Amino acid sequence: MKALVVIDIQREYIAPGRKFQIQSIGPSLKNAYAMLHFARCEGWPIVHVQHLQDGDLFNRIADTSDFIDGFVPESSEALAVKGNYSSFSSPEFEQFAAAHAEHEFVVVGYGSTMCCLATIVDGYHRGYRFALVEDACAARAARNHSEASMHEHAMAILEPFARLTRADVEIAGHQPLAA
Numbered sequence: 001m002k003a004l005v006v007i008d009i010q011r012e013y014i015a016p017g018r019k020f021q022i023q024s025i026g027p028s029l030k031n032a033y034a035m036l037h038f039a040r041c042e043g044w045p046i047v048h049v050q051h052l053q054d055g056d057l058f059n060r061i062a063d064t065s066d067f068i069d070g071f072v073p074e075s076s077e078a079l080a081v082k083g084n085y086s087s088f089s090s091p092e093f094e095q096f097a098a099a100h101a102e103h104e105f106v107v108v109g110y111g112s113t114m115c116c117l118a119t120i121v122d123g124y125h126r127g128y129r130f131a132l133v134e135d136a137c138a139a140r141a142a143r144n145h146s147e148a149s150m151h152e153h154a155m156a157i158l159e160p161f162a163r164l165t166r167a168d169v170e171i172a173g174h175q176p177l178a179a
Contacts (some may be wrong), residue, residue, distance in 0.1 A: 007109030087120035
């Protein structure tokens with residue numbers, strides 16, 4: 001059994017000129033949307049995590065904190081609001097994880113070097129199982145490292161903590177729901 005964890009797919013990452021803008025976000029957004037659509041069709045439990053805080057980034061009253069079009073939670077899906085890197089900083093996420101502890105948590109979203117990484121490592125140490133859809137997430141550039149380099153390094157760091165996978169593998173390898 002699997003559950004989809006959609007982390008911080010917010011306008012902050014696509015807004016031109018913003019500190020967290022990911023220039024190469026397009027392909028990962030397309031794959032994240034494919035995973036969301038697939039999970040909805042398959043009836044997976046889904047939680048959308050939204051980072052909100054005070055200050056310039058992810059400000060709770062700024063439109064840059066809104067979900068990107070196509071990623072707004074449906075009424076049957078959980079919403080967890082957090083103010084720190086790990087999704088486990090959200091009581092709603094902790095409740096979702098506990099209620100679906102027997103599931104493998106399939107993660108998509110942003111950023112692979114920050115909130116995805118923090119959530120997976122934190123959850124691993126709490127006894128949860130994770131898969132990271134590596135082509136449905138991305139990282140922002142930092143220091144002298146490109147977005148691609150940061151993302152690649154995050155994947156290497158996360159490999160001991162999560163099963164690394166790709167959207168096409170998850171979608172092609174599914175077991176259809178029994179009729």
